Amino acid sequence: MSDIFGYLSKTPNNSEDFDLTILIPTFNEKENIRQMIMAIADILVRAGIRGHILVVDDNSCDGTIEEVKILLNSMRNVSLLVRYENHGLSPSLYEGFFASPTQLVQCIDCDFSHPPELIPAFLQRLRDDGNDIVIGSRYIPGGGSVNWPLSRRILSFGAAIMGRLLIPVASDSGSGFFAINTRVLTGADLTPRGFRMCFEILGKGNWKKVSEIPFVFRNRDRGKSKLKPLIILQYLIQTLSLLNYNLILKKRSNIAYSWRLHFSR
Ligand SMILES: Nc1nc2c(ncn2[C@@H]2O[C@H](COP(=O)(O)OP(=O)(O)OP(=O)(O)O)[C@@H](O)[C@H]2O)c(=O)[nH]1
Numbered sequence: 441m442s443d444i445f446g447y448l449s450k451t452p453n454n455s456e457d458f459d460l461t462i463l464i465p466t467f468n469e470k471e472n473i474r475q476m477i478m479a480i481a482d483i484l485v486r487a488g489i490r491g492h493i494l495v496v497d498d499n500s501c502d503g504t505i506e507e508v509k510i511l512l513n514s515m516r517n518v519s520l521l522v523r524y525e526n527h528g529l530s531p532s533l534y535e536g537f538f539a540s541p542t543q544l545v546q547c548i549d550c551d552f553s554h555p556p557e558l559i560p561a562f563l564q565r566l567r568d569d570g571n572d573i574v575i576g577s578r579y580i581p582g583g584g585s586v587n588w589p590l591s592r593r594i595l596s597f598g599a600a601i602m603g604r605l606l607i608p609v610a611s612d613s614g615s616g617f618f619a620i621n622t623r624v625l626t627g628a629d630l631t632p633r634g635f636r637m638c639f640e641i642l643g644k645g646n647w648k649k650v651s652e653i654p655f656v657f658r659n660r661d662r663g664k665s666k667l668k669p670l671i672i673l674q675y676l677i678q679t680l681s682l683l684n685y686n687l688i689l690k691k692r693s694n695i696a697y698s699w700r701l702h703f704s705r
């Protein structure tokens with residue numbers, strides 16, 4: 441069961457009013473959410489983008505919901521979806537895709553690890569260059585991460601390498617900073633779990649064109665990390681699920697297609 445508050449609930453079929461939905465998943469982000477919404481809103485105005493900001497919250501208990509509700513009163517392009525079941529980052533993004541008023545959706549973390557200034561570049565790649573998926577990558581020239589402990593670097597890079605074995609056109613398939621045209625979800629049989637929503641969309645979604653934008657991942661300054669060791673297990677299950685989907689059930693051939701694209705570049 442989920443509740444939607446704000447503008448979206450009053451006019452659910454308003455896709456023509458907006459170019460892009462910016463989806464912010466939150467769980468206990470009281471210390472960041474206001475600044476994040478204001479920063480995104482400012483960037484949208486300056487870039488001339490008609491953007492809708494959708495916060496998808498897993499029933500935070502720290503006051504995040506109350507912070508967003510205050511902004512709902514003054515900002516007509518913000519809405520809030522509060523979820524009570526199936527807690528998790530990927531399930532939240534998945535539900536957010538279907539609640540978004542536009543076909544083009546940008547996912548971004550709430551803790552400023554992902555630079556919101558790049559949102560216009562993502563939109564340009566989706567809308568003007570015809571990409572189905574645009575991924576913010578730490579592993580192409582210009583990308584990187586700062587202030588990450590060695591253990592986190594090894595974990596992230598290991599996961600990226602494993603992802604490349606399946607989907608070599610994406611150097612950073614585990615990135616949470618990505619944008620999609622939600623038509624890629626049509627007919628895809630997704631089972632969102634863990635933190636790597638983009639990886640599952642690449643493995644099971646209905647896409648033809650993918651591109652990457654480099655970005656530097658900054659460690660959060662405020663609030664607590666929600667990353668837990670269980671995420672590694674969920675990633676392994678997700679990998680097996682993609683292999684099963686492509687190679688055994690043969691519902692799609694994204695792995696083979698991705699390798700063909702990789703060699704033709
Ligand atoms: N709705 C929802 N959002 C979540 C959940 N877990 C994390 N998030 C949000 O997803 C984003 C990424 O989570 P983080 O805890 O920052 O994970 P991370 O970026 O891998 O780790 P750190 O940057 O070290 O904290 C943040 O905006 C979180 O608030 C969840 O279970 N449900």
Ligand SMILES: [Mg+2]
Binds near residue numbers: 549553
């Ligand atoms: Mg983070």
